Amino acid sequence: MSFAAHRSDFAIAEHPESRARGSIRREDARARSPIAAEASPLLRIKGVTLEYRTPERVVRATHRIDLDIHQGDRFVLLGPSGCGKSTLLKAAAGFIRPVEGEITLDGVPVREPGPDRIVVFQEFDQLPPWKTVAQNVAFPLRAARALGRREAMERARHYIDKVGLTPFAESYPHQLSGGMKQRVAIARALAMQPKVLMMDEPFAALDALTRRRMQEELLSLWDEAPFTLLFVTHSIEEALVVGNRVALLSPHPGRVRAEFNSHAFDLTSIGSHDFQDAVQRLHSRLFEAAPESRASTEVSA
Amino acid sequence: MSNASLAGRPLVPPIRPEYDHVLAPFVEAPVERVLPFSTRLWQQDWLRKGLIIVALILLWEGLARWQDNDLLLPGFGATMAALFDGLVNGELLDRVRISLVVLLQGYVCGIVLAFLLTTLAVSTQFGRDLLSTLTAMFNPLPAIALLPLALLWFGLGSGSLIFVLIHSVLWPMALNTYAGFQGVPETLRMAGRNYGLRGPSYVIQILIPAALPAILSGLKIGWAFAWRTLIAAELVFGASSGRGGLGWYIFQNRNELYTDRVFAGLVLVVVIGLVVENIVFAAFERLTVRRWGMAR
Numbered sequence: 196m197s198f199a200a201h202r203s204d205f206a207i208a209e210h211p212e213s214r215a216r217g218s219i220r221r222e223d224a225r226a227r228s229p230i231a232a233e234a235s236p237l238l239r240i241k242g243v244t245l246e247y248r249t250p251e252r253v254v255r256a257t258h259r260i261d262l263d264i265h266q267g268d269r270f271v272l273l274g275p276s277g278c279g280k281s282t283l284l285k286a287a288a289g290f291i292r293p294v295e296g297e298i299t300l301d302g303v304p305v306r307e308p309g310p311d312r313i314v315v316f317q318e319f320d321q322l323p324p325w326k327t328v329a330q331n332v333a334f335p336l337r338a339a340r341a342l343g344r345r346e347a348m349e350r351a352r353h354y355i356d357k358v359g360l361t362p363f364a365e366s367y368p369h370q371l372s373g374g375m376k377q378r379v380a381i382a383r384a385l386a387m388q389p390k391v392l393m394m395d396e397p398f399a400a401l402d403a404l405t406r407r408r409m410q411e412e413l414l415s416l417w418d419e420a421p422f423t424l425l426f427v428t429h430s431i432e433e434a435l436v437v438g439n440r441v442a443l444l445s446p447h448p449g450r451v452r453a454e455f456n457s458h459a460f461d462l463t464s465i466g467s468h469d470f471q472d473a474v475q476r477l478h479s480r481l482f483e484a485a486p487e488s489r490a491s492t493e494v495s496a
Numbered sequence: 497m498s499n500a501s502l503a504g505r506p507l508v509p510p511i512r513p514e515y516d517h518v519l520a521p522f523v524e525a526p527v528e529r530v531l532p533f534s535t536r537l538w539q540q541d542w543l544r545k546g547l548i549i550v551a552l553i554l555l556w557e558g559l560a561r562w563q564d565n566d567l568l569l570p571g572f573g574a575t576m577a578a579l580f581d582g583l584v585n586g587e588l589l590d591r592v593r594i595s596l597v598v599l600l601q602g603y604v605c606g607i608v609l610a611f612l613l614t615t616l617a618v619s620t621q622f623g624r625d626l627l628s629t630l631t632a633m634f635n636p637l638p639a640i641a642l643l644p645l646a647l648l649w650f651g652l653g654s655g656s657l658i659f660v661l662i663h664s665v666l667w668p669m670a671l672n673t674y675a676g677f678q679g680v681p682e683t684l685r686m687a688g689r690n691y692g693l694r695g696p697s698y699v700i701q702i703l704i705p706a707a708l709p710a711i712l713s714g715l716k717i718g719w720a721f722a723w724r725t726l727i728a729a730e731l732v733f734g735a736s737s738g739r740g741g742l743g744w745y746i747f748q749n750r751n752e753l754y755t756d757r758v759f760a761g762l763v764l765v766v767v768i769g770l771v772v773e774n775i776v777f778a779a780f781e782r783l784t785v786r787r788w789g790m791a792r
Contacts, residue, residue, distance in 0.1 A: 308686070312690075320683050324790050325708070325790070338692065367788055369790075
């Protein structure tokens with residue numbers, strides 16, 4: 196019964212031209228007028244201030260962040276280290292309580308971590324080493340009581356196949372390379388079919404070639420069956436390639452500096468003039484001098 | 497290291513011509529080779545350790561023959577004969593059974609208490625303080641030093657033995673388990689909570705398997721401590737108990753100057769320790785932490 200809802204995934208996965216169709220889907224998004232997207236957001240971050248405590252002091256990680264993430268968005272949080280982008284993602288995942296403001300998913304306030312917001316972390320040790328690849332993907336489905344044993348295994352196999360790890364389904368994580376481990380984490384997250392898939396610098400620990408391939412695969416997975424993605428990175432190129440919208444955070448504490456659209460770019464546009472312009476634009480915002488004075492006027496406005 | 501060039505003109509590497517080979521398939525030598533048989537054989541742990549044991553036995557036998565006094569130092573042959581006799585007539589097996597029954601009771605109680613204490617320690621600040629204070633106080637205290645007190649409280653019998661056994665297992669086990677829980681990576685904890693796991697299912701499905709290498713080493717240390725504590729305790733007070741274990745067997749035979757049987761008892765103590773360490777724990781490790789790549 197539960198598979199009826201995902202028939203479309205299967206249908207597209209079996210389709211030999213799924214990639215071509217997917218790119219068309221992304222083209223569609225390009226053609227849409229910006230006003231057409233004025234539906235109510237799926238994930239709403241409203242005036243969120245986050246603080247963390249060290250033994251000596253309380254540090255403000257982000258200050259009154261407002262962001263709206265819509266269904267089907269590939270929303271990127273971009274910023275230098277110390278801008279609180281990872282902290283913000285963890286707050287949206289429910290690991291950290293905001294001291295001010297509210298995060299709502301589908302109108303319901305986020306209070307604790309849950310299987311409707313699965314996080315893919317940067318670190319490879321997010322996979323329990325005592326479970327095989329197949330068990331790793333099926334485990335959260337069982338733990339969240341979403342599916343029975345057989346259905347969980349079936350769905351796990353399906354998503355393992357999607358990330359191309361079927362030959363390694365019975366391997367243990369320590370037998371895999373870094374890129375393969377991240378693929379398992381992505382398969383595990385997708386198998387849960389969360390409302391929002393969250394990725395915290397998922398490719399930062401990979402070598403450049405693997406990173407490029409993982410970005411490509413992530414986009415083609417999205418093309419096959421769009422999901423809502425919240426993606427944290429410190430790489431301008433990655434932000435532009437992966438995201439359809441990029442929020443730029445300024446550091447100490449994190450505040451939203453700007454939001455740009457990047458739906459026009461993918462991996463093939465990296466060399467293009469427009470892409471380089473966009474990189475330059477983000478680069479100048481990221482490295483502008485004395486952001487404090489300028490940003491303070493923005494906040495008061 | 498030519499400092500002259502460093503000090504003189506700036507370092508400019510020469511500009512060399514570029515080249516771009518098309519590589520032919522590699523056929524000059526096989527990419528992998530099988531190691532020679534002797535090398536592979538020498539890599540076997542059991543073989544190298546076995547040779548050490550054989551050398552020690554030869555040394556022992558040689559010393560015994562040179563000494564030529566069976567009351568002080570019976571040789572390997574005499575010891576094996578006594579061991580064989582003891583095993584065949586069932587006396588030694590009976591002693592081992594008595595010892596192991598008491599040992600397992602104390603061991604299991606110690607482990608359960610250690611888990612309770614550690615659970616308290618990971619969940620509350622009070623538990624943490626309690627654990628660190630208690631282990632700091634009692635871990636260095638030899639279990640055998642508590643025996644007189646135990647005898648006073650629990651009388652002669654297995655109650656006192658189990659008490660000192662618990663003491664010898666509890667503290668190292670609790671320390672190791674706690675360290676293991678502390679060492680579980682933050683990412684793995686968050687992943688577990690992300691699935692919606694909490695409370696006991698979080699501890700059982702995430703913390704315990706993730707801390708298993710440390711828990712296993714705690715179990716091993718606890719086993720060794722318990723075994724040696726038990727034998728020592730039986731040597732001290734087994735004398736007044738009717739049905740003693742292996743330690744009592746050793747003590748009794750020393751009194752009667754059956755030194756070969758004393759040696760047989762000692763050999764059995766060593767062998768049981770080795771078997772548990774190298775067969776029981778090793779098999780468990782192979783099936784779990786080694787298979788998962790959590791230990792080498």
